[in-house]
Amino acid sequence: MAATGTKRSRDSGEFRTYGRHHRRRPGGGFLALVVILMLVAAGVYGLYNLVTEPPESVQRAVYPLEYRDTIVEAAEAYAVEPTLVAAVIYTESRYDPEAVSSQNAQGLMQITPETADFIQNNSGITGEFTDPYINIWMGTWQLSYLEGRYFGDERAMLAAYNSGQGNVDSWLAEPGFRIESDIPFTETRNYVDHVLERQDIYRELYGGNLNRDS
Incomplete structure (x- = not known):
């Protein structure tokens, strides 16, 4: 008596339901999905690297360095690190020479008229304090003065630059x-942290003396 079931003889003309002739292989849709997932993963990885480690050209666009010669000259004259001056300018005004605060602090380094009078009376710097070059010289002198007042303590110096000597004292x-x-x-605490963080960025991008062009 012939056996019954799913197994058929080769002569019957019917295909077997088992064996290597019917082994399933990945179809075109599956392969396409794999390729798409790989491309997405590569794109995400590339975007992650771009965000976490942006090219130097992008970083320089975010942290520009304008008035470089004036910053370096003033910093050298008053024995202040030029990267610190650059970081203060960025934090104070984002290099906008026409910036004015709610407290009437003006210019690149956000100097008030009262502070400008104090600086002119004690430094010998003359000229309109809103002029960007004079503003840099005045602000750098002020940083030097505060650095001496607080015995080289950068945090105390920056806190006084932001909130005044009376508060820090x-x-x-x-x-x-x-x-x-x-x-x-809170504002002063954040200000101090931001300036010091940005000083490190300027040092990395432009060198300790702001003399690295590439």
Whole structure:
């Protein structure tokens, strides 16, 4: 009696339902999906690298360096790191010479008329403080003055540049006060952090003396 079931003889003309002749292989749709996923992954990876490690040209566009010669000359004259001056200008005005704050601080380094009078009376710098070149010289002198006042403490110097000497003096007079962590003004605390972070960026992009062109 002939056996019944799914297995058929080769002579019957019917295909077997098992064996290598019917092994399933990936179809064209599956391969296309794999290729698409690989391309998407490559694109995401490339975008991640672009965001986390943008080309130097992109970084320089974000952190420009204008008035380089004036910054370097003023920094050298007053013994201030030029990268610090560049970082202060970026943080204060984004290199906009016409910037004016709500407190009437003006120019690249955001100097108020009262501070300009103080600087002119003590530095010998003359000229209109809103002029971008004079503004840089005045702001750099002020940084040098504050650096000396606070014995080279950059955080205290920057805090005073932002919020005034009176505030910093009163903070430092408090027992146990630490300039690294205890600045009570959020704006000033953030300002100090941002300037120091951007100083590192300017140093990396343009060199410690801002003399690296590429």
